[in-house]
Amino acid sequence: MSTDWPDGYGKRVLAEVDSTLNEAARIAPTLSGPEWILAHRQTAARGRRGRRWTNTSGNLAATLVMFPKDPAATAALRSFVTALALFDACVAVSGRSDGFALKWPNDVLLNGGKLAGILLESAGQAGSMIHLSIGVGVNLIDAPAGDAVEAGAVRPVSLLSETGAQVDPETFLTHLAAAYARYETQFTTYGFAPIRAAWLARAARLGEVITARTVTTETTGTFETVDGQGSLVLNTARGRVGIAAADVFF
Numbered sequence: 618m619s620t621d622w623p624d625g626y627g628k629r630v631l632a633e634v635d636s637t638l639n640e641a642a643r644i645a646p647t648l649s650g651p652e653w654i655l656a657h658r659q660t661a662a663r664g665r666r667g668r669r670w671t672n673t674s675g676n677l678a679a680t681l682v683m684f685p686k687d688p689a690a691t692a693a694l695r696s697f698v699t700a701l702a703l704f705d706a707c708v709a710v711s712g713r714s715d716g717f718a719l720k721w722p723n724d725v726l727l728n729g730g731k732l733a734g735i736l737l738e739s740a741g742q743a744g745s746m747i748h749l750s751i752g753v754g755v756n757l758i759d760a761p762a763g764d765a766v767e768a769g770a771v772r773p774v775s776l777l778s779e780t781g782a783q784v785d786p787e788t789f790l791t792h793l794a795a796a797y798a799r800y801e802t803q804f805t806t807y808g809f810a811p812i813r814a815a816w817l818a819r820a821a822r823l824g825e826v827i828t829a830r831t832v833t834t835e836t837t838g839t840f841e842t843v844d845g846q847g848s849l850v851l852n853t854a855r856g857r858v859g860i861a862a863a864d865v866f867f
């Protein structure tokens with residue numbers, strides 16, 4: 618189960634921080650290359666769409682801060698790169714691949730429950746990016762209670778409860794960073810196509826009827842694919858619809 622830390626990536630480990638995403642924004646101007654930040658405790662962790670992220674000590678809370686050269690829309694496709702890396706890290710530490718799946722846009726599922734989430738933040742202007750921060754939370758040993766999530770959302774699960782695997786955050790991060798570095802090289806060398814294909818091969822509910830909700834819209838249809846821009850494509854009663862950002866409900 619041992620693996621090496623990838624060349625070219627820095628690492629800092631903090632006992633406590635408000636949020637590793639905040640720390641990424643603070644240190645980005647001082648960095649000359651990509652850096653992983655791991656915190657054993659976050660006091661103000663956040664999830665997607667302004668939600669709180671429950672952060673038990675022993676779970677993984679980490680952010681990769683990096684400096685993409687590509688346009689902002691392309692750089693943001695790294696949420697898929699990260700999801701693949703998370704999937705591989707989960708397989709490596711648990712010794713099994715059954716039960717893991719990727720949920721559009723940014724979650725890793727295990728046995729149908731939410732195991733991990735990804736939150737991208739960036740600083741930049743006019744379609745370019747100064748830095749990209751990829752925040753990753755993984756319920757390694759503990760998951761919030763089911764009633765802590767909104768109605769209809771998938772139940773949270775932990776790696777420990779579902780597989781019996783007990784992995785500390787630093788070990789998990791080493792696997793994640795190594796897998797991320799491999800997929801990042803694939804992404805910068807060959808573009809989104811192989812990342813998209815690999816993501817689709819691990820996708821939850823592909824070909825099934827799902828619902829995508831935003832604050833103002835609700836779209837139900839058959840999950841056909843993810844397009845070359847990372848949008849969810851649903852086949853609905855009114856035809857094919859591409860959705861750039863939403864929450865998905867099964």
Ligand SMILES: O=C(O)CCCC[C@@H]1SC[C@@H]2NC(=O)N[C@@H]21
Pocket residue numbers: 635636637638659661662663664665666668670677678679680724733734735736752753754755
């Ligand atoms: O809503 C989601 O699914 C995304 C959750 C992202 C949580 C991680 S934990 C490390 C990083 N720091 C934060 O404050 N949030 C992200």
